[in-house]
Amino acid sequence: MTNHVDLLLADARTLLCNQVEEIVGSSELLEAYAAWALPLRRGRWILKATPELAVDNLAKSGRSYRDVAQLGYALATTTRDDATRRAFADGVEWLAGRKLNSGDSHVAFCFDAIAMLGIALGARAIDDVALTERVSKWFETFIADVVSKHAGPSWARYLLASIPALVSVSTSVALPDVDDDDADVKLVLQSSIMSNAGVDTALQNRAMSRVKRTENEEAERAVLLLGALDFVSNLPVTVDLQRPSVAQVSQMLARVPAALRRWTWEDAPKTRNSDAMKWDVQHEYHVQNLLYAILAPIFTDLVDEEWMPPIGQKNPRIDIGIPSLNLIVEAKFLRPGVSFASLIGELAEDASLYRARGGGGRYLHVLPFVWDDSRRTEEHAKFLQGLEQIAGIAHPVVIARPGYMISS
Numbered sequence: 001m002t003n004h005v006d007l008l009l010a011d012a013r014t015l016l017c018n019q020v021e022e023i024v025g026s027s028e029l030l031e032a033y034a035a036w037a038l039p040l041r042r043g044r045w046i047l048k049a050t051p052e053l054a055v056d057n058l059a060k061s062g063r064s065y066r067d068v069a070q071l072g073y074a075l076a077t078t079t080r081d082d083a084t085r086r087a088f089a090d091g092v093e094w095l096a097g098r099k100l101n102s103g104d105s106h107v108a109f110c111f112d113a114i115a116m117l118g119i120a121l122g123a124r125a126i127d128d129v130a131l132t133e134r135v136s137k138w139f140e141t142f143i144a145d146v147v148s149k150h151a152g153p154s155w156a157r158y159l160l161a162s163i164p165a166l167v168s169v170s171t172s173v174a175l176p177d178v179d180d181d182d183a184d185v186k187l188v189l190q191s192s193i194m195s196n197a198g199v200d201t202a203l204q205n206r207a208m209s210r211v212k213r214t215e216n217e218e219a220e221r222a223v224l225l226l227g228a229l230d231f232v233s234n235l236p237v238t239v240d241l242q243r244p245s246v247a248q249v250s251q252m253l254a255r256v257p258a259a260l261r262r263w264t265w266e267d268a269p270k271t272r273n274s275d276a277m278k279w280d281v282q283h284e285y286h287v288q289n290l291l292y293a294i295l296a297p298i299f300t301d302l303v304d305e306e307w308m309p310p311i312g313q314k315n316p317r318i319d320i321g322i323p324s325l326n327l328i329v330e331a332k333f334l335r336p337g338v339s340f341a342s343l344i345g346e347l348a349e350d351a352s353l354y355r356a357r358g359g360g361g362r363y364l365h366v367l368p369f370v371w372d373d374s375r376r377t378e379e380h381a382k383f384l385q386g387l388e389q390i391a392g393i394a395h396p397v398v399i400a401r402p403g404y405m406i407s408s
Contacts, residue, residue: 072122250395
């Protein structure tokens with residue numbers, strides 16, 4: 001199965017994984033930060049960052065705020081042993097006694113967003129109200145001023161701005177609003193402190209839009225983008241049967257290859273009184289039948305092979321229409337020898353004709369479903385990216401003929 005969203009996110013995932021790999025072996029604090037943001041990937045790396053190392057460092061004269069932050073991330077992930085808790089609490093007391101002012105501003109470590117976040121998360125995870133209040137009051141002495149003067153990237157500033165909510169002793173956490181460019185940052189924070197059900201869909205969509213714009217990110221930034229992508233990718237796929245969306249129809253159709261695993265294709269009879277059957281898909285009408293069988297039980301207003309009002313001498317006819325979604329599902333059968341370029345032209349013409357009456361028409365969106373009988377999967381990404389540029393085409397899907405479907 002392949003759709004344009006899957007391809008964009010797959011490309012982003014590959015790029016982000018390569019960028020995040022730069023963190024492994026670079027810094028104990030950054031490794032701990034990555035382990036917190038990417039819980040599904042902890043077992044894939046050999047990390048040198050261990051709570052024991054930070055505990056030892058804090059017992060020495062060369063201790064650092066970064067050791068406290070590392071323990072904070074450890075407490076926020078899996079490590080809750082007494083030694084780590086005591087060392088973190090002692091580290092917080094040590095930091096609280098340090099001078100924070102430097103001239104008319106604050107010392108540099110106050111602006112270290114990743115470290116400050118680690119300390120806030122540790123205070124939240126340690127389940128000690130007195131310590132959490134101590135950390136909260138400590139942050140109150142400088143965090144607002146640091147946020148206002150922060151000259152670094154917006155994602156780091158958002159981490160700092162979220163700290164007062166994270167260290168609040170209240171049972172509910174209200175993170176600040178976030179711009180679209182940093183929606184993934186809020187998503188990672190929310191997903192780390194509440195159940196999956198508590199993370200709203202709108203934020204997930206905004207975060208994925210940012211992920212799809214991934215370029216050459218800093219490794220620290222890539223961690224949050226990848227964390228958001230991992231979170232959304234591992235949510236159970238659901239379709240709202242009462243109010244399904246065009247995107248959900250696309251998601252469902254992109255899963256057709258999974259259903260074809262049990263498609264009837266028999267080399268021998270299954271029972272004594274039956275014949276061996278092979279439900280071959282040989283042309284576009286067979287594809288339409290497949291789509292009708294999937295969609296008709298869900299959409300009671302579904303229509304098939306509906307004639308549209310004439311456009312001059314042209315009388316367009318749609319394959320499947322879902323008026324409640326203003327959606328046309330257009331079936332295509334791509335044979336060997338037929339180019340993807342010609343299919344793009346055909347779909348562009350279809351979309352133009354179907355939508356000729358503009359916003360006042362019955363249909364506004366065209367979702368192409370292409371059965372690639374030639375199995376040219378290497379062409380799918382470019383094909384879908386091309387379709388995405390055509391006005392009116394929404395969430396196209398292309399699937400390849402299953403490997404077991406070998407015609408005699």
